Amino acid sequence: xxxxxxxxxxxxxxxxxxxxxxxxxxxxxxxxxxxxxxxxxxxxxxxxxxxxxxxxxxxxxxxxxxxxxxxxxxxxxxxxxxxxxxxxxxxxxxxxxxxxxxxxxxxxxxxxxxxxxxxxxxxxxxxxxxxxxxxxxxxxxxxxxxxxxxxxxxxxxxxxxxxxxxxxxxxxxxxxxxxxxxxxxxxxxxxxxxxxxxxxxxxxxxxxxxxxxxxxxxxxxxxxxxxxxxxxxxxxxxxxxxxxxxxxxxxxxxxxxxxxxxxxxxxxxxxxxxxxxxxxxxxxxxxxxxxxxxxxxxxxxxxxxxxxxxxxxxxxxxxxxxxxxxxxxxxxxxxxxxxxxxxxxxxxxxxxxxxxxxxxxxxxxxxxxxxxxxxxxxxxxxxxxxxxxxxxxxxxxxxxxxxxxxxxxxxxxxxxxxxxxxxxxxxxxxxxxxxxxxxxxxxxxxxxxxxxxxxxxxxxxxxxxxxxxxxxxxxxxxxxxxxxxxxxxxxxxxxxxxxxxxxxxxxxxxxxxxxxxxxxxxxxxxxxxxxxxxxxxxxxxxxxxxxxxxxxxxxxxxxxxxxxxxxxxxxxxxxxxxxxxxxxxxxxxxxxxxxxxxxxxxxxxxxxxxxxxxxxxxxxxxxxxxxxxxxxxxxxxxxxxxxxxxxxxxxxxxxxxxxxxxxxxxxxxxxxxxxxxxxxxxxxxxxxxxxxxxxxxxxxxxxxxxxxxx
Ligand code: GDP
Ligand code: MG
Numbered sequence: 230x231x232x233x234x235x236x237x238x239x240x241x242x243x244x245x246x247x248x249x250x251x252x253x254x255x256x257x258x259x260x261x262x263x264x265x266x267x268x269x270x271x272x273x274x275x276x277x278x279x280x281x282x283x284x285x286x287x288x289x290x291x292x293x294x295x296x297x298x299x300x301x302x303x304x305x306x307x308x309x310x311x312x313x314x315x316x317x318x319x320x321x322x323x324x325x326x327x328x329x330x331x332x333x334x335x336x337x338x339x340x341x342x343x344x345x346x347x348x349x350x351x352x353x354x355x356x357x358x359x360x361x362x363x364x365x366x367x368x369x370x371x372x373x374x375x376x377x378x379x380x381x382x383x384x385x386x387x388x389x390x391x392x393x394x395x396x397x398x399x400x401x402x403x404x405x406x407x408x409x410x411x412x413x414x415x416x417x418x419x420x421x422x423x424x425x426x427x428x429x430x431x432x433x434x435x436x437x438x439x440x441x442x443x444x445x446x447x448x449x450x451x452x453x454x455x456x457x458x459x460x461x462x463x464x465x466x467x468x469x470x471x472x473x474x475x476x477x478x479x480x481x482x483x484x485x486x487x488x489x490x491x492x493x494x495x496x497x498x499x500x501x502x503x504x505x506x507x508x509x510x511x512x513x514x515x516x517x518x519x520x521x522x523x524x525x526x527x528x529x530x531x532x533x534x535x536x537x538x539x540x541x542x543x544x545x546x547x548x549x550x551x552x553x554x555x556x557x558x559x560x561x562x563x564x565x566x567x568x569x570x571x572x573x574x575x576x577x578x579x580x581x582x583x584x585x586x587x588x589x590x591x592x593x594x595x596x597x598x599x600x601x602x603x604x605x606x607x608x609x610x611x612x613x614x615x616x617x618x619x620x621x622x623x624x625x626x627x628x629x630x631x632x633x634x635x636x637x638x639x640x641x642x643x644x645x646x647x648x649x650x651x652x653x654x655x656x657x658x659x660x661x662x663x664x665x666x667x668x669x670x671x672x673x674x675x676x677x678x679x680x681x682x683x684x685x686x687x688x689x690x691x692x693x694x695x696x697x698x699x700x701x702x703x704x705x706x707x708x709x710x711x712x713x714x715x716x717x718x719x720x721x722x723x724x725x726x727x728x729x730x731x732x733x734x735x736x737x738x739x740x741x742x743x744x745x746x747x748x749x750x751x752x753x754x755x756x757x758x759x760x761x762x763x764x765x766x767x768x769x770x771x772x773x774x775x776x777x778x779x780x781x782x783x784x785x786x787x788x789x790x791x792x793x794x795x796x797x798x799x800x801x802x803x804x805x806x807x808x809x810x811x812x813x814x815x816x817x818x819x820x821x822x823x824x825x826x827x828x829x830x831x832x833x834x835x836x837x838x839x840x841x842x843x844x845x846x847x848x849x850x851x852x853x854x855x856x857x858x859x860x861x862x863x864x865x866x867x868x869x870x871x872x873x874x875x876x877x878x879x880x881x882x883x884x885x886x887x888x889x890x891x892x893x894x895x896x897x898x899x900x901x902x903x904x905x906x907x908x909x910x911x912x913x914x915x916x917x918x919x920x921x922x923x924x925x926x927x928x929x930x931x932x933x934x935x936x937x938x939x
Contacts, residue, residue, distance in 0.1 A: 231278050231389045232306070236299060236330060237314035238323050239285030240602075240718060242342040246314055246372035247282040267302060278385070281308065284640075287322070289329045290433055290468070294640040294648075303333055309389050311337045312381070317347040317354060317369075318719070320487055324479045327363065328399060332429055334422035336394040338366045338384050345371040346719060350495065353488040362482045364395045373724070396425060399478040404470060407459045408432065414452055418442045432456060432467045497719035501603070510607045515683075517595070522682035525588035526668050531677060533583030534668070542576045562769055566755055570821060574751025577820035578743045578813045581665040586736050588664065592629065593731035597723040601626060606717060615698050618642065621651045625658045625693060629686075630735050632656040632864035636871055646708040652871050653881040654696045656860040657888075658689040661739060662812035666855050669816055673836035674848040685856055692857055692888060699925050742811055750807060750814050754780065754821050775822070793911060794854060794890070795847035795897035805854060811861050846900030850893040858889035891918055 235243045247253070251270030272278035283302060284295035303311065313330050315323040330337055339360075347354060360367040366384045370377030400408055411428040419427050419442075430438045435456065439449070456467065463470055494502070504513060524530065550572060554564040595601050605626065609619020620642045628635025635655045642648040659667065663685075671681035700706040757780040761770050770777055776799075784799025787806060791797045800822040807814040823838035843851065859865065859882045869878045898915035902908070 231310065232281065232308040233272070233278055233310050233312055233385060233389075234281045234283055234303060234308040235312050235314055236283050236303065236326070237285060237342075238287055238316060238319075238326060241285065241314045241316035241319075241323060242372045243282055243285060243314045246312075246340065246342065246370070247280060249372050249375055249378060250280050267298060272382070275382070278389075286326065288326055289333070290430075294643075298640075303330075303335065308335060309392070310385060311335050312340050312385065313337055314340045314342050314372075317341050317343045317352075318350075320354070320483060321476075321479055324363075324482070325475055328475045328478065331363075331365065331397075332426045334394065334396065334420075334426060336388050336392060338368065338381070338388055339363065340372075340377075340381055341367050341369045342372050344369040344376065345374050346721075351490050355486040359482065359486040362486065364397050373721075394422070396422060398425060400474050401477075403459060403462065404432075404474050407455050410455050411452060414444075414448050414455075415439075415442070418444065429471060432459070433471050435467065495719065497599075500720055501717075504600070505603055505607060510603075511611070514604055514607065515687075517600075518686060519679070519683040521588065521591040521595075522686065523679040525584050525591065526664070526671060526682040527677045527679050528587075530584035530587035531668075531672075533587070534580055537583060538576075538580040542572070542580060546576070547572060562759075565759060565769075566752065569759070569824060570751050570755025571748065573820045573824045574754065574817035575743050575748050577817045578665060578747050579740070581668060581816075582736065582740060584668055585661055585664060585739055586732055589630070589661070589732040589735045590728065593728040594723055596731070597727050599718050599720045602717055612694070612697070615694055618644070618647050618651075621647070621654075621693070621697070624651055624655045625690070628655045628658045628660055630661055631738070632660045632860050633867045635660075636864060636867040639871060644708050646706045649872065649877060650697060650700055650706055652868055653700075653884055654693045656864055656885070657692040657696070657857055659685050659856055660812065660860075660864075661735060662742075662861070663856055665813055665816040666852060669819070669836075669839065670848050670852045673839040674843060674845050681852075685852065688853060688892075689856060692892070695922075695926065696884075696888065699922075702925070702928060739813075742813060746811050747813050747817055750810050751817050751821060754803070754807065754814075754818050757783070758822060780822075791854075793897075794850045794893045795901070796843060796851045798842055800842065801851060805851070805858070808855055809859065809862060811863075812855070815855055846897050846904065849900065850897035853896055854889045854893040856889075857885060857892055859885045891922075895919060 235247055237243050247268065247270065250272050252273045253268075253270045267284065268282040270280050270282075272280050281302070283299040286296040286299045288296070289300050289303075302308075311330055311333075313327050315327060327337075327339065341354065341356065354369075356367050356369055366388065368377055368381045368384050370381055372378075398405060398408065408425070408428045411431055412424045415424055415427055427438060431452065436449075436453075439452070444452075460467055460470065465473070503509060547568070551564075551568060554567060559567075592601075605619060605622050608622045612619050612622065621639075623641065624635045624638040626635075627638045632655060635658070636652055639648050639651040639655065642651055664682075667682050667685045671677055675681055701708075758775060758778045759769055760767055761774070761777040761779060761781075762768070763777070775781060780803055781799050784803040787802040788797045788799045791802050791805070796802075800819065803822065804815045804818040807818040819839065823842070860868075865878070865882060868881050869875075872878050872881065894911075895915045895918060898909075898911045902912040902915075
C-alpha cells in the first residue's frame with residue numbers, strides 16, 4: 230500500500246482534491262482550520278494507494294497545533310509521496326511551503342491547482358519550465374472541475390514506482406557555504422537525504438534540533454560557531470536568513486515562468502470593493518444575516534415548520550397513532566408513553582427540521598460562493614480593535630452548525646491562552662440544536678417576530694467579544710494577539726452538490742439525534758413526569774397530578790435557583806437542565822411537560838401553554854440562559870479533550886454558566902424595571918452587576934501593569 234499525503238497551504242483546495250480522488254465527502258470550507266485532523270481515504274479504483282488529507286499549513290517551522298500535526302505526520306510516518314497542492318492564484322506564498330517540503334527528503338509532486346481560475350484570469354504559468362526549476366514533476370489541475378486528475382494519477386504511479394527524489398539546495402553565497410559546513414559536521418549522524426533538512430533546521434532554530442543526536446561537545450561548539458558567524462555577518466537571525474533565501478529563490482523562479490496580467494480589477498475584486506468596504510461591510514453582513522435568519526425561522530422555514538407541526542403531526546400522525554393504539558387496545562401506560570412521551574418529545578424536535586434545512590442551505594450557499602471567508606477577514610479587523618484574534622472567528626462560524634467541530638477548530642490558534650479563551654467562548658454562538666429554542670420563544674411569545682433569531686446570534690457574538698476583552702485583562706489570559714493570514718478565494722458560482730451535501734450532512738445529524746438521544750431522553754422525562762410515589766408505592770399519575778411526579782420534586786428543588794431569572798417554574802428548570810444532554814431536549818422536554826393531558830386537543834402544539842407559563846421578559850431570559858450556559862455533554866467532552874486539563878474544563882463550564890446566569894438575570898430585571906417602573910431588590914442588584922461588568926471591561930490592561938512591575 231502506497232501512502233500519498235496531500236500537503237499545502239490552507240484554502241489551496243486539498244480537501245476538494247481529496248474528495249475528488251477518493252470519492253468521499255469531507256467537508257470543504259473556505260477558511261483555514263476546517264480540516265483539523267488528517268483524514269485518510271482510498272484513491273478511487275486504485276486499491277493500492279491511500280490518500281491522506283493533512284491540515285493546511287503555511288510552513289513547517291512554526292508550530293500551531295495543526296501545523297504540528299502535519300509536520301509530525303510527514304516526518305514520522307514518512308509517506309511514499311507528497312502531493313503538494315499549490316494554489317495557482319497565489320504562487321509566491323504557496324511555493325514557500327514547497328521549498329520546505331522538498332527539503333524533507335520525501336519524493337514530491339506539485340499539483341498546481343485552481344488552473345481554471347488562472348486561465349480565466351488570462352494569466353500564464355510555464356509549467357514545464359517551472360517544473361525544471363523546482364526539480365520535480367508538476368501537474369496542472371482543477372480539483373473543483375475534475376481536470377488533470379488522470380495525469381496526476383499517471384505521475385503519481387511513476388513516482389512511487391521510481392521512488393526517486395532530487396535533493397537540491399536553493400541557497401547561495403555565505404548561507405550555502407555555512408550550510409555545507411554544517412552538513413559535513415552532521416555526516417555521521419544523518420542519512421544523506423536528511424542532512425540538508427537538519428542543517429537548515431539548525432540554522433533556523435539553533436541547538437534543540439541536534440539535542441537528540443550523539444554529537445561530541447567539540448562538534449557542538451563548532452556548529453554553534455558557524456551559526457553565530459553567519460548571523461553576525463548578515464546581521465539577522467537564523468530564521469529570517471533562511472526565509473529571505475527562500476523568497477529570493479522563489480522570486481527568481483517565478484520571474485520567467487509566471488506572467489501576471491494587470492488588466493485592472495476582476496469582477497470578484499469589484500464586489501469586494503463594496504462588500505469588504507470599511508464602512509459598508511458590517512452593515513451588509515448584519516443585513517444578510519438578518520435576512521437569512523428571518524427567512525429560515527419565520528419565512529419559508531417557519532411556514533414549513535408550522536405545516537409539519539399542525540398538519541403532519543397534529544392532524545395526521547397523532548390522530549392516526551391514537552386511533553391505532555385504541556384499536557389494538559393498548560395498555561394505558563404504553564399509549565401514554567407513545568403519545569405523551571415519544572410523539573410529543575421527538576415530534577417537537579422533528580418539527581423544526583424544515584427551518585434547519587433552510588438555514589443550513591443559506592449558510593452553505595454563503596460559504597460556497599466565498600462570502601464567509603470575507604466575513605472572517607472582516608471580523609478579524611473588528612476583533613483586532615478589541616485586541617482579539619480573528620482566528621477565533623473561524624471556530625465560531627463552524628459552531629453555528631455544531632459546537633464540537635467548532636471547539637476542535639481552535640487548533641489553528643498558536644497562542645495557548647488565546648486558544649483556551651476560544652475554547653471557552655465558542656459555544657456562546659447558537660448551534661443548530663439551539664435553533665428550536667429560539668424558534669419556540671419567537672413563535673410563542675413574540676408572535677413570530679423576525680428579530681428574535683438574528684438577535685440571538687448577535688448576543689452570542691457579543692458574549693464572545695465581551696468575554697474576550699474581559700478575560701484578556703486577567704492574569705491568566707494576558708497575551709499579545711497573533712496575526713491572522715488567509716487567502717481570500719475569488720467569488721465563484723456555487724456548486725449545487727456542495728451546498729446540498731453540506732445542508733444534508735448537518736440536517737441529518739440533527740434527525741439522527743432525534744431518533745436516538747432525544748428519543749431516549751423523552752422516554753426518561755415521560756417516566757419521571759408520569760410516575761410518583763403515593764402511600765409508599767409507585768403509581769402512574771393522572772394528568773392533573775403532574776405536580777406530584779418525581780420530576781416535579783426534582784425540578785422544584787432546582788427552580789429556586791432560577792426564580793431571580795423570572796422562570797422559576799419546575800418545568801422550565803427541568804427543561805434547561807435536560808439541555809445538558811442535548812440542546813434539542815429543552816424543547817422536547819417542554820413539549821412533554823406542557824403537553825401531557827392536552828395532547829388530544831391541540832396536538833403537540835405547545836405554544837399556547839408555553840405563553841401561559843412565561844411572560845415576555847421571562848421568555849427572553851430563558852432563551853438567553855439556554856443560549857449561553859454550559860453546552861451539551863458532547864461539547865463539554867470536546868472542551869475536555871482540547872483543554873487536556875481538568876481544571877480548565879471546570880473553569881470553562883463554570884464561566885459559561887456564570888455568564889448565562891448574569892446575562893439572563895440582568896435582562897429579566899431590566900425588562901421588569903421598564904415594564905413596571907418599580908425599583909426592587911432585583912433591579913438594584915442588576916444595576917450593580919452592570920456597573921461591575923463595565924468596570925471590568927474598562928479597567929487597565931493587565932499586560933501593561935505586568936510590564937511596568939518588571
Ligand atoms: P483546503 O483548505 O486546502 O482543504 O481547501 P478546500 O478544498 O476546502 O477549498 C477551498 C476553496 O477553494 C473552496 O471554496 C473550493 O471550492 C475552492 N477550490 C478548490 N479547488 C478549486 C479549483 O480547482 N478551482 C476553483 N475555482 N476553486 C477551487
Ligand atoms: Mg481542508
